[in-house]
Structure formats: C-alpha cells, structure tokens
Amino acid sequence: MGESYKEAFVDAVSEIIAQDIEDRPERIAAIHGLTEAYVEDIGERPDAAQLERLADYILREELADPNPYKMTHEEYPFMSEWQFELRRDRETGMKAAEHAGTDGRDHRKPTKRRRTNYENWRVDKDAHGRNKARQDQYKRDTSPGPLITYSLRDTGGEFKPEFTEARTQAGRWHRLLAQG
Incomplete structure (x- = not known):
C-alpha cells in the first residue's frame, strides 16, 4: 500500500x-x-x-x-x-599560491634546471663544430705565406708595389697602436 x-x-x-x-x-x-x-x-x-x-x-x-x-x-x-x-x-589548490605574490610573480628561490643528456650532447657537438671552424681559421690566419724572393737587380733597384704597400700598412698599424 x-x-x-x-x-x-x-x-x-x-x-x-x-x-x-x-x-x-x-x-x-x-x-x-x-x-x-x-x-x-x-x-x-x-x-x-x-x-x-x-x-x-x-x-x-x-x-x-x-x-x-x-x-x-x-x-x-x-x-x-x-x-x-x-x-x-x-x-x-593552495599549493599553487604558496610562493605567488600579489604581483603575480613566483617568489621562490630560483633553481637552475639541469640539462638533459640530449641537451648536453647537442651543446658539445655544436661546440666541437665551432671549435673546429675557429681552429681552421686560426691556422689560416697564422700560417706563413709563400716565400717570395725579390732581386733588386731584376727590378732595377726598385721595390715591388707589394713590398711598399705592406710597409705603409705596417706604418699605419704602428701609428694606431701608439695613439691607443
């Protein structure tokens, strides 16, 4: 019922x-x-x-x-x-607000993130490539040029233009160094 x-x-x-x-x-x-x-x-x-x-x-x-x-x-x-x-x-949750200031910034002590193995490998690979390029350029810049011999008898006692141009360039560098 x-x-x-x-x-x-x-x-x-x-x-x-x-x-x-x-x-x-x-x-x-x-x-x-x-x-x-x-x-x-x-x-x-x-x-x-x-x-x-x-x-x-x-x-x-x-x-x-x-x-x-x-x-x-x-x-x-x-x-x-x-x-x-x-x-x-x-x-x-309140966990998200523990370190947040009223300005919206996170005020925790900053911690440096550790790189992953891939990131370390990539940085090393890129650095090796750059170092190889720098090493090759340094070798080109500091290696002695070909030895050119001049005979004043062949030129009639005159210096060749390459020699005099190098001498004027050296004089310019010397003056710049003296000023600086």
Whole structure:
C-alpha cells in the first residue's frame, strides 16, 4: 500500500512541475499543499529525492541563471550542481599560491634546471663544430705565406708595389697602436 502512495506522489510531483507555474509564491503554495496532503494521508515525510525535485522547482530561476558573476552580484547566491562542478574545476589548490605574490610573480628561490643528456650532447657537438671552424681559421690566419724572393737587380733597384704597400700598412698599424 505504501509503494502505490509513493508512486502516486512521484506522479503528483511530475504534474506540478509540468504545470510550469511562473509565480514563485504560487509554486510554493502548490508544493506546500501537496506535501502536507501526503504527510496527512501517509503519516511520514515524502521521499528525499522527490523533495529535492520540488526544491529545485521552487528555485528554478536561480538554478538556471547562467551568469558567471552571480556569486559576486547577488546577496545570497547559490549554484546549481553543474555550476559548482565548473567552479571546482576552475579553482587551483593552495599549493599553487604558496610562493605567488600579489604581483603575480613566483617568489621562490630560483633553481637552475639541469640539462638533459640530449641537451648536453647537442651543446658539445655544436661546440666541437665551432671549435673546429675557429681552429681552421686560426691556422689560416697564422700560417706563413709563400716565400717570395725579390732581386733588386731584376727590378732595377726598385721595390715591388707589394713590398711598399705592406710597409705603409705596417706604418699605419704602428701609428694606431701608439695613439691607443
């Protein structure tokens, strides 16, 4: 006998919700009348799941409000289940805020990241390549040039232009060194 009353109450709750009453005081009055009639007839409170459905029906405007700022704009705000889950998903733990300042910077003591084996290998490989190029260039720059012999008899006692140009260049370098 109790099961048929519970099923009848579930149907009655569905009917009230289907009426889609716009005025909240009217909704509250209809729900109050239904629950009081159930308690008088059966002598016990209705099922908690049905009471939750009725409470959600009373608060449908607040629960359906998608405004993300309602927690700051309303005096007594509350969230629906999906809004609460969304808020919980967006929050971060206190561990993230331990070292963060109000300026948004991380104020932990900076630590140097250790390079991976690949990074060390790559740095060494690149350095060896650069060192080889530098070594080759140094060898070219410091190696003696070909030995050129001049005979003043062949030129009639005149120095060749290569010799005199090198001498004037050496004089310029000498003056620059003396100034600096």
